[in-house]
Amino acid sequence: MSSVTPPAITIFVDADACPVKDEVYRVAGRHGACVVVVANSFITVPREPWIERVIVSDKLDAADDWIAERAGPQTVVVTADVPLASRCVKAGASVLAPTGKPFTESSIGMALATRDLMQSLREAGAVTGGPKPFSPKDRSAFLGALDRALMRLRRNAQGA
Template identity: 80%
Template sequence: MSQPITIFIDADACPVKNETYRVAERYGLHVYVVANSILNVPREPWIERVIVSDGFDAADDWIAERAGPTSIVITADVPLASRCVKAGASALSPTGKAFTESSVGMALATRNLMQELREAGAITGGPPPFSAKDRSAFLGALDRAVVRLRRAGA
């Protein structure tokens, strides 16, 4: 018997939790909402809130230890996405960008470069504001990821 598809949300700053719930409900998937603090989540049997310690990377570690080939991980955290992709999971950013084995290395390098530039004071702004276009791209990417896993037998 195949493993069920599960979704893990790196939830502390995730702007697409409600969109994820809608897609998960449509396909009958279990969602783990992982955070260091208590977050409100819908009271549904298929949504599970997981509160981890406030230790450095505790939520990332919890997700990475459980992610596998039938998992979809929602995160903006590039190092977490890298760990999950290496474990065979699908990883999506809240803007709908899929992290793959071929793209995650470049994403890590870009992240590290941007962090160095920020620390040096060369860059003072953050990412652009989250938009309706980002939300729409995410919904499409999540739907495609679920369909791909279902076709693969998950």
């Protein structure tokens, strides 16, 4: 067993429309992870030394760019934004949707294709509804997925 402290795990939250911020704080606190909440406007966060709020400009994709530039192997990114998820997966980050669905190297291509298809159908007027409402089942799945992602990163850091 090494006496070297493994690098801190950081969770980046694409916060403007994220329904699971409170769950992120709770799980991160249990695991000793840092949380960075990134938004285009002021957002209230708990006053904890391990939680940081970053407010970026209101320029299109400013929050996505900020997160993608910092994502890497010791990070978890929480986002429903598929293009951002793709950028972060390519950077080596663990990426979770608020529903708990992981974005991985093997799933991101299909997620991008589905997103593009749905956008085309919406633009053509074929699809008028949005995503299904966020449910307690989604919240529970997210909690489990975030817990597993943090445990995996901790094991990997200790084994390195």
